[in-house]
Amino acid sequence: MSLVPLRLGRLAAPGYDVVRSGVRWLREDGHACRAGEIVGYCNVRIAPSGGAPSGPAPFAEEGRDFQVALATRVGGRLVRAPDASRGGFIDRLAEHSVWMPDHGIGHVQCRPSERPPGVDTHGETLDLMFVAGRRVTELAEDRSGFLTGWHDRARAWWGEGDAPVGTLLGYGICEQLGVFRGESPAFADWFAAAAGPAQVVYVPDNVLVPCAAILADQCRRTEDEAEAIRADVTRSIASGPVAPSPADWMFVGALVSALLRSPITERCDVLTRGGLRQAGVADAVVLSLNAESPMILRHRRLGYALHCHAYRMSDAGPAVRSWLERDFEIVVRTSDDVRRDYRALVDTVRERSPAGFLVMNAMSTSSFETLHSYAPFDRPLGSTLGTVRTKELNLMLHDLAREREVSIVDNDAIAADLGATHLPDGVHNSATMQAELRGEILRILRSRGVAGFAARASG
Amino acid sequence: MLLTLSLPRINEHMLSARVAAVHAPVGSALAVGSKLVDLTVDLTAIAAQDCPPVSHFRMVIRERAWLRELRVARGDEIAVCARIALLSTDPDEPLDAAPAREARVTVAGILMQGPLWSEGTR
Numbered sequence: 001m002s003l004v005p006l007r008l009g010r011l012a013a014p015g016y017d018v019v020r021s022g023v024r025w026l027r028e029d030g031h032a033c034r035a036g037e038i039v040g041y042c043n044v045r046i047a048p049s050g051g052a053p054s055g056p057a058p059f060a061e062e063g064r065d066f067q068v069a070l071a072t073r074v075g076g077r078l079v080r081a082p083d084a085s086r087g088g089f090i091d092r093l094a095e096h097s098v099w100m101p102d103h104g105i106g107h108v109q110c111r112p113s114e115r116p117p118g119v120d121t122h123g124e125t126l127d128l129m130f131v132a133g134r135r136v137t138e139l140a141e142d143r144s145g146f147l148t149g150w151h152d153r154a155r156a157w158w159g160e161g162d163a164p165v166g167t168l169l170g171y172g173i174c175e176q177l178g179v180f181r182g183e184s185p186a187f188a189d190w191f192a193a194a195a196g197p198a199q200v201v202y203v204p205d206n207v208l209v210p211c212a213a214i215l216a217d218q219c220r221r222t223e224d225e226a227e228a229i230r231a232d233v234t235r236s237i238a239s240g241p242v243a244p245s246p247a248d249w250m251f252v253g254a255l256v257s258a259l260l261r262s263p264i265t266e267r268c269d270v271l272t273r274g275g276l277r278q279a280g281v282a283d284a285v286v287l288s289l290n291a292e293s294p295m296i297l298r299h300r301r302l303g304y305a306l307h308c309h310a311y312r313m314s315d316a317g318p319a320v321r322s323w324l325e326r327d328f329e330i331v332v333r334t335s336d337d338v339r340r341d342y343r344a345l346v347d348t349v350r351e352r353s354p355a356g357f358l359v360m361n362a363m364s365t366s367s368f369e370t371l372h373s374y375a376p377f378d379r380p381l382g383s384t385l386g387t388v389r390t391k392e393l394n395l396m397l398h399d400l401a402r403e404r405e406v407s408i409v410d411n412d413a414i415a416a417d418l419g420a421t422h423l424p425d426g427v428h429n430s431a432t433m434q435a436e437l438r439g440e441i442l443r444i445l446r447s448r449g450v451a452g453f454a455a456r457a458s459g
Numbered sequence: 460m461l462l463t464l465s466l467p468r469i470n471e472h473m474l475s476a477r478v479a480a481v482h483a484p485v486g487s488a489l490a491v492g493s494k495l496v497d498l499t500v501d502l503t504a505i506a507a508q509d510c511p512p513v514s515h516f517r518m519v520i521r522e523r524a525w526l527r528e529l530r531v532a533r534g535d536e537i538a539v540c541a542r543i544a545l546l547s548t549d550p551d552e553p554l555d556a557a558p559a560r561e562a563r564v565t566v567a568g569i570l571m572q573g574p575l576w577s578e579g580t581r
Contacts, residue, residue, distance in 0.1 A: 294570050310513070311503075311513070366568050368469045368470050368514070368516070368566070368568060369565075369566060369567050369568055370564075370565055370566045370567075371565055371567045372521065372565055373492070373565070375492050376491075376492030376493070376494065376519040376565065377517070377519070377567065377569075383570065384570060385567055385568065385569060385570070386514075386515075386568040386569060386570055387567075387568060389570060425512045425514075427512075428512075
């Protein structure tokens with residue numbers, strides 16, 4: 001049998017030391033791994049190697065939730081090194097070991113004939129996938145696992161290759177969660193499917209529902225406008241007629257934080273075998289048509305759009321609800337309004353970069369209905385019946401696709417193919433459906449030539 | 460002939476629904492396609508997840524009838540199979556006979572045009 005060492009390989013950032021925790025294993029000793037399988041991970045940190053560095057520190061907003069997944073390049077039986085993991089905080093805090101290229105975390109045992117030629121050319125038999133999470137608040141600490149915690153942005157990028165990193169951003173509602181983060185470990189499905197170098201970013205909808213009107217506002221907002229919103233919210237909540245509860249403060253803090261960011265136009269630091277650099281803004285953005293609610297809120301005085309899930313607003317606290325009632329008006333939106341918002345968003349983003357837009361359409365039928373005729377229902381039907389509104393929105397997307405070169409991820413057709421059991425409520429999808437949607441997004445990215453998302457070479 | 464109108468199991472997980480609106484008064488003649496009630500189905504208690512499925516439905520009658528008795532009012536939470544109303548095919552038919560069958564209705568998902576949030580939904 002041939003023993004292929006699982007060496008960490010080179011990883012350096014000029015001016016910084018790369019330090020790491022012990023390894024937390026995801027696979028048991030003796031596990032039969034396939035090539036490319038992630039077997040463990042550790043926390044990493046880059047620390048200035050001497051003196052105070054000039055400029056902002058890399059990963060300043062993500063430093064505490066910065067990890068690297070370790071994938072074997074060779075298939076075979078995993079032999080874990082006994083000293084790779086010490087458990088406890090030694091495996092959770094990234095300061096106990098300097099990253100040493102020759103350090104081996106174990107071996108893969110395979111037949112000599114199964115050892116791919118040239119696999120060890122650079123002394124590296126591990127592929128790296130980095131992940132980083134930006135905490136909603138530093139208080140939201142959870143180091144229990146791989147990319148655990150409450151993050152307003154979670155991302156993964158490939159550690160190999162020096163080419164520019166292609167970036168895909170998922171900015172939708174919970175139907176995208178499983179599509180982007182996958183089952184386990186997070187982002188591993190993308191890592192297995194795309195050759196890289198690529199970056200996949202996911203922005204959740206815990207607080208803010210990312211409808212096009214809000215995203216366009218985020219892209220255009222000036223620092224003065226942001227400051228005006230901060231000051232207004234603080235004044236309105238603190239001196240409103242309802243005393244804020246702890247839940248109110250936490251909700252409004254998270255909300256303002258999300259509202260005043262603009263993930264579509266953010267650039268992120270990436271550390272790869274080639275060093276430390278910055279990835280460009282998103283090359284492709286995936287949106288959810290389901291985020292385009294029939295009603296959103298607009299601030300009466302400052303004019304910005306706001307939308308949160310109704311159950312989140314119900315949970316928020318009395319002072320937040322009072323603030324929303326006092327300071328916001330409800331805006332009812334037709335499919336024409338949504339199209340206008342999409343156009344504004346696409347045009348605003350493309351003034352800065354040639355980003356591709358993909359929109360997941362919505363399931364337009366319901367297995368809960370026994371509808372035999374539209375005659376009994378009030379006109380316009382799109383304002384009365386949910387499935388008619390969805391059909392109108394889906395049709396609108398085709399117009400938008402022609403006007404603005406937007407790609408449609410046909411959630412509706414995929415759900416029809418797989419059956420309602422894979423999308424029982426129209427939003428919360430099965431793992432099978434998530435995999436289908438991921439495959440469809442990859443197909444579109446490849447057809448559009450987005451860098452980094454070509455298929456991995458087999459073997 | 461007497462007809463009953465009961466809460467159907469619109470969703471396999473639902474146990475009840477809240478009456479969001481009653482569209483027809485007792486005694487009214489219901490033409491085919493008349494609106495009967497709007498219902499809110501909240502699966503929060505059954506499907507404990509961060510994103511609770513709350514949906515809204517309208518029941519519309521598919522046959523001509525008279526609304527003779529109404530057993531629900533706006534805001535009531537009613538169980539699956541509970542009686543909502545009693546109808547008859549003749550306006551003066553006595554109500555002491557046994558109902559012949561369920562009234563034929565259409566159920567469709569509707570968009571709720573109300574406040575974006577409510578207190579105590581969870």
